[in-house]
Amino acid sequence: MKKNKTAFDTRFWAGFTAENPFKVLDAFFDFADLDDxxxxxxxxxxxxxxSKVYEQDNPASVFVFYTVVSSFLKACYCLREKSKKWKVKASLPSETVSQLSSLxxxxxxxxxxVFQKAFNEKTPEEFEFFLREIVRLSLSPQAEDADTDLTIYYIHVIKMLDAAELMRERGVEKSRKRNQMAPVTA
Incomplete structure (x- = not known):
């Protein structure tokens, strides 16, 4: 049986079609950095x-932001399952945590x-709604209230950004089988 592949929709902003979530993260952080x-x-x-319009002089940049973060969220959804086969390399003792303070x-x-928790609490469709809602409201010249509380989504996205940056910095590797016995030496 053939597996369905997730369409990450990276072609518009990255210039190529990423076929796995790790490639999406690489393209995502090559496109802009975590602070941006x-x-x-x-x-x-x-x-x-x-009632002020975000990026009034260049609203197209908001559309680009939307497409980039939408691709990122799709990759994060796929990464929640990758923890069964992959692990993040161990941290270095000299590694600083200050920039990734949300974790x-x-x-x-x-x-x-982080990805498992976020997508256990909210669906990918709910995160997509959050993204569309902040874009819609930030481009509207009228002050409106959101249809839902955006805070929990915001917190999850910030945590996912930090987790993805950490994964990219440390790198990932295939997990060893848990039942694999280590050789006994005498």
Missing amino acids: YKQQLNEALRYSGS TKEEYENPFS
Whole structure:
């Protein structure tokens, strides 16, 4: 039986079609850095409750932001299942955590858990709705309230951004089989 492949829709913004979530993360962080994504998300959310239009001089940049983050969320959804076969390489003692401050110690040690938790609480469709809602509200010249509380989605997306950056920095490797016995030496 043939597996269905997820369409990450990276061609528009990355210039190529990524066929696995790890390639999407590479393209995502090659396109812009973590701080840029966080700032854009913060700004879009801030403008979503006001009558000012976000990126009024260049609203097309908001569309690009939407497509990039939409691809990212699709990759994150796929990564929640990858923890069964993959693991993030161990952290280095000299590694600083300050930039990835949204993660708990457990999430820092196992970034895959961030994706699992997010998609256990919310569906991919709900995250897509969140993204469309902040874009719609941030581009609207009328002050409107969101149809739903956006805070929990925002927190999950920030955590996913931090977890993805951490995965990219450390790298991932195939997990060894749990039942594999280590050779006994005398």
